[in-house]
Amino acid sequence: xxxxxxxxxxxxxxxxxxxxxxxxxxxxxxxxxxxxxxxxxxxxxxxxxxxxxxxxxxxxxxxxxxxxxxxxxxxxxxxxxxxxxxxxxxxxxxxxxxxxxxxxxxxxxxxxxxxxxxxxxxxxxxxxxxxxxxxxxxxxxxxxxxxxxxxxxxxxxxxxxxxxxxxxxxxxxxxxxxxxxxxxxxxxxxxxxxxxxxxxxxxxxxxxxxxxxxxxxxxxxxxxxxxxxxxxxxxxxxxxxxxxxxxxxxxxxxxxxxxxxxxxxxxxx
Numbered sequence: 601x602x603x604x605x606x607x608x609x610x611x612x613x614x615x616x617x618x619x620x621x622x623x624x625x626x627x628x629x630x631x632x633x634x635x636x637x638x639x640x641x642x643x644x645x646x647x648x649x650x651x652x653x654x655x656x657x658x659x660x661x662x663x664x665x666x667x668x669x670x671x672x673x674x675x676x677x678x679x680x681x682x683x684x685x686x687x688x689x690x691x692x693x694x695x696x697x698x699x700x701x702x703x704x705x706x707x708x709x710x711x712x713x714x715x716x717x718x719x720x721x722x723x724x725x726x727x728x729x730x731x732x733x734x735x736x737x738x739x740x741x742x743x744x745x746x747x748x749x750x751x752x753x754x755x756x757x758x759x760x761x762x763x764x765x766x767x768x769x770x771x772x773x774x775x776x777x778x779x780x781x782x783x784x785x786x787x788x789x790x791x792x793x794x795x796x797x798x799x800x801x802x803x804x805x806x807x808x809x810x811x812x813x814x815x816x817x818x819x820x821x822x823x824x825x826x827x828x829x830x831x832x833x834x835x836x837x838x839x840x841x842x843x844x845x846x847x848x849x850x851x852x853x854x855x856x857x858x859x860x861x862x863x864x865x866x867x868x869x
Contacts, residue, residue: 609741609851611672613679620739621680622689623730627743628673629686629698632722636702638666640719643703644712652709654770655760659716662753669746676739713761720750720757741851748860751826792865794819796841799867804839805831811838814867815846816854821862841867 641663649656674684686698805811831838
């Protein structure tokens with residue numbers, strides 16, 4: 601089983617904020633939450649392990665990632681001023697405790713994968729809604745990092761589903777192991793230079809062109825990131841240097857990009 605990447609932003613908050621804590625409790629132990637997700641993954645991998653051992657291992661791995669998310673959220677909630685018990689706190693201060701009825705108990709392999717893909721999509725939607733309400737840069741960086749994991753899970757599950765439908769072998773544990781165990785020092789951009797003008801004209805993501813962005817003088821290819829469709833991403837554009845924006849929202853943790861998208865060169869000085 602591959603180890604879980606530890607390159608998450610530092611767990612800290614700007615100051616205590618009970619409203620933020622209540623929002624994170626929904627992600628922590630609400631109906632759509634990390635607690636629901638990890639419980640569902642571990643239930644499903646137990647159901648299918650005999651007939652679908654490789655898929656079972658994939659689900660177990662994703663469950664471990666969700667467990668990591670749960671631990672991170674619990675620490676944030678505590679720092680924000682609320683005991684991270686497994687419940688949400690509504691606006692009227694009513695407590696609603698987490699329930700196992702939130703889990704989608706399936707037996708069919710295809711329904712299992714479909715349920716978990718939908719669960720990941722619901723989690724991403726909820727995290728993005730909370731990002732609109734939270735103004736703490738430390739929390740924003742952590743939630744953005746968690747969303748990246750959930751997006752990866754959708755890709756993995758979708759490919760597993762398609763391989764099963766096409767009767768192809770499932771070999772994700774080998775690729776996951778290789779992906780997770782790469783050393784940071786092993787990742788070096790190709791020795792190619794791009795001018796700002798070249799990036800803006802030919803790598804802006806428009807009309808089918810590749811979408812490249814510059815962070816800390818390194819050029820990254822974000823063409824396969826869905827949220828960069830059409831060369832735009834939450835009001836910023838491909839083909840440009842976005843170091844300042846990235847550092848503000850991700851606290852300078854460039855390893856997030858190195859783990860996720862190809863490095864294609866450097867910005868020419």
